[in-house]
Amino acid sequence: MYTIVKKEELSPGVKLFVVKAELIARKCQPGQFVILRIDENGERIPLTIADFDRDAGTITLIFQEVGNTTRQLGTLNEGDALLDLAGPLGKATHIEKFGTVVCVGGGIGVAPVYPIARAYKQAGNKVVSIIGARNADLLIMEKEMAAVSDILHITTDDGSKGRKGFVIHPLQEMIDAGEKIDLVMAIGPVIMMRSVADVTRPHGIPTLVSLNPIMVDGTGMCGGCRVNIGGKNKFACVDGPEFDAHQVDFNGLMVRQRMYQDYEKMARCSEGGNCQCNK
Ligand SMILES: Cc1cc2nc3c(=O)[nH]c(=O)nc-3n(C[C@H](O)[C@H](O)[C@H](O)COP(=O)(O)OP(=O)(O)OC[C@H]3O[C@@H](n4cnc5c(N)ncnc54)[C@H](O)[C@@H]3O)c2cc1C
Numbered sequence: 001m002y003t004i005v006k007k008e009e010l011s012p013g014v015k016l017f018v019v020k021a022e023l024i025a026r027k028c029q030p031g032q033f034v035i036l037r038i039d040e041n042g043e044r045i046p047l048t049i050a051d052f053d054r055d056a057g058t059i060t061l062i063f064q065e066v067g068n069t070t071r072q073l074g075t076l077n078e079g080d081a082l083l084d085l086a087g088p089l090g091k092a093t094h095i096e097k098f099g100t101v102v103c104v105g106g107g108i109g110v111a112p113v114y115p116i117a118r119a120y121k122q123a124g125n126k127v128v129s130i131i132g133a134r135n136a137d138l139l140i141m142e143k144e145m146a147a148v149s150d151i152l153h154i155t156t157d158d159g160s161k162g163r164k165g166f167v168i169h170p171l172q173e174m175i176d177a178g179e180k181i182d183l184v185m186a187i188g189p190v191i192m193m194r195s196v197a198d199v200t201r202p203h204g205i206p207t208l209v210s211l212n213p214i215m216v217d218g219t220g221m222c223g224g225c226r227v228n229i230g231g232k233n234k235f236a237c238v239d240g241p242e243f244d245a246h247q248v249d250f251n252g253l254m255v256r257q258r259m260y261q262d263y264e265k266m267a268r269c270s271e272g273g274n275c276q277c278n279k
């Protein structure tokens, strides 16, 4: 069992858990994730390790309540425990001194971008971060991102914080101004990651994205997390979750993410949650 030692609400529907998990905390690296199960009846869901403390033997998970399992997770409190926590899974982010690295985080994607930005900074890179959300209330980890960035840009769709617009706008401006960018790392909604790839592709700027397909076992056995990268099938759980953004078939990813939509709606309905089946 893995005890929740701290719980915090970062914004409406976004929660932070610090969980005691000594073996995972000892080994994990930026970019890796865990697969958790709340109890014996629960489904397995992947969550990125947003932070870790090797001395305290804890990892930090930050999640958005989007459906049944994440909502159930959100009802747990300090002192409660998770039944299973498998990890660290996935390949760690390759960290070295590239020069100028732009880290882009959209919505809940700011959480997984944070430890990566910190590691790039520690490796001696100039880190320019761009974080965005639909509105000011949904923006998370501004202080943490500021602490690991040389420059921090904030955007909100409605202009309630930072500049009005999308995260790609400051990135486009940097490119238009002729600023040298050696690497872009983008994590967020698929549509955002695709837009970042579209902005950097014409300029040949190396760009990485962390993909979030449906995952089941997380060990390369079930095929559930299949993604198409440069015309080849890859498993995001063992080959990723980070891939070259310019090679990703984002349309295919979106289709596969919707595969279980009807079942997810039925699950929400049967639990009396945010039912969307129009019954
Ligand atoms: C490697 C990886 C890291 C992730 N890290 C985070 C994170 O740090 N914070 C966070 O809030 N979310 C993260 N996610 C997404 C998170 O796993 C889903 O939001 C969660 O599984 C939704 O479950 P649900 O039952 O609450 O919602 P559901 O109603 O079941 O689904 C809502 C949507 O969530 C996605 N989803 C559902 N089940 C899975 C699954 N097993 N695997 C992947 N996506 C699923 C689908 O797009 C679905 O349409 C990550 C996903 C992956 C693959």
Ligand code: FES
Binding pocket: 214, 215, 216, 217, 218, 219, 220, 221, 222, 223, 224, 225, 226, 235, 236, 237, 238
């Ligand atoms: S989650 Fe099963 S192969 Fe990746």
